[in-house]
Amino acid sequence: MGGTNSKVQPQKKEVITIEQSEVLKSYKKWLVEWSSMSKGEIIYDSNTDSKLAKEFYSITFNKPNLYFITIDEMGNSFGAYFAKPVDKMDSWIYDEKNFIFVLNSNNRFSEPIKWNAKVGEQGGIRFYDKDINKLFEVGNGEFWGGMRFGYYSIADINVKNSFFYNISFRYDGINNTDLNGRNGPNNPFSVDRIIVLQMLN
Numbered sequence: 001m002g003g004t005n006s007k008v009q010p011q012k013k014e015v016i017t018i019e020q021s022e023v024l025k026s027y028k029k030w031l032v033e034w035s036s037m038s039k040g041e042i043i044y045d046s047n048t049d050s051k052l053a054k055e056f057y058s059i060t061f062n063k064p065n066l067y068f069i070t071i072d073e074m075g076n077s078f079g080a081y082f083a084k085p086v087d088k089m090d091s092w093i094y095d096e097k098n099f100i101f102v103l104n105s106n107n108r109f110s111e112p113i114k115w116n117a118k119v120g121e122q123g124g125i126r127f128y129d130k131d132i133n134k135l136f137e138v139g140n141g142e143f144w145g146g147m148r149f150g151y152y153s154i155a156d157i158n159v160k161n162s163f164f165y166n167i168s169f170r171y172d173g174i175n176n177t178d179l180n181g182r183n184g185p186n187n188p189f190s191v192d193r194i195i196v197l198q199m200l201n
Contacts, residue, residue, distance in 0.1 A: 037199035044196035067197040076180040077104040089129040092141035098123035115171040140170040160190040
């Protein structure tokens with residue numbers, strides 16, 4: 001007893017690739033093309049990992065090339081891509097390579113579609129460590145005249161406090177209801193599942 005071989009090794013998490021994911025495999029073509037990377041691995045899935053915010057943050061913090069994919073209560077799947085890692089809590093991280101997208105639109109679109117930030121703009125992401133009503137937000141973190149537009153807010157799983165707020169303010173060619181058919185804090189929705197996919201070459 002006491003030798004190095006007697007130590008219990010932590011269980012290594014099974015690697016799930018895009019091809020192995022029942023939810024994502026049919027979207028591989030777009031996920032690869034949009035990110036300009038050849039493969040992807042799921043690093044977080046709220047169906048199998050802890051739903052606690054601190055677990056979500058610890059797994060995704062400081063990792064580059066991430067798709068943050070949200071599946072809502074209506075079955076829409078949408079999200080955002082960031083090449084730049086989130087390296088600060090409670091701060092907006094802006095990325096010139098950011099875009100937002102829809103994978104499953106419940107027939108609003110014939111196939112997956114993405115939208116880039118407007119010319120001269122950059123989309124951002126913020127992890128909320130001090131706000132129990134928000135897990136993260138995507139889009140625009142800046143205020144004009146005391147108001148903020150052009151972002152979406154994601155709450156914890158099954159909490160009906162997620163919403164979009166005039167996302168067309170920050171992203172080019174998108175209508176405010178394109179991501180899941182809703183817009184505004186007065187039209188909240190709940191999230192059934194969050195998947196974070198890391199793209200690799």
